[in-house]
Amino acid sequence: GAVVSQHPSWVICKSGTSVKIECRSLDFQATTMFWYRQFPKQSLMLMATSNEGSKATYEQGVEKDKFLINHASLTLSTLTVTSAHPEDSSFYICSASGRTYYNEQFFGPGTRLTVL
């Protein structure tokens, strides 16, 4: 099956710093990648959708200058949380779909971000 990895799996940073999270599709070409945020005991909230080589489409209420998304290749997307604050602490999950799996998303293991 299709495998998606995320790095790092967890990160702790100081308030005001920026953090980059990587999402990679290991065995397929991901034409579209998705970034989700999940608060404790809650469902996944879609933050943005990115297509390879084009700008990400952000969901309503998500600050695009705060959460920078880059999808530079068919196997890599990055989410950068800029000037992180404690309220940005959350579980971030990426997913990917490709031409072969256009109606299905494969999820990464998630990244736990804690901002002190």
Place this chain on the structure above:
Amino acid sequence: AQSVTQLDSQVPVFEEAPVELRCNYSSSVSVYLFWYVQYPNQGLQLLLKYLSGSTLVKGINGFEAEFNKSQTSFHLRKPSVHISDTAEYFCAAYYNQGGKLIFGQGTELSVKP
């Protein structure tokens, strides 16, 4: 609006008992349905999916689900649960219009000895 509703936020059940986790979706001409399981501090693992064909779908770990178009439901079932099935379960729908995966609120399955 497209939506997915999981009717139970928590389902406690004893080990070896049967379980059903309920999911309803908003009607659409074209919809694909999924059930995912999430263990603490982990990503989502696909249990099963309905894309087309037989309405009874079998997945991993002994789970199955039935697509019911008239009732717009996709309930997840397992005839005998184990302690290791304790986790959060998410129902999701992919609508061709919009191209997004819509998640339900999640159901916490708690299996007790």
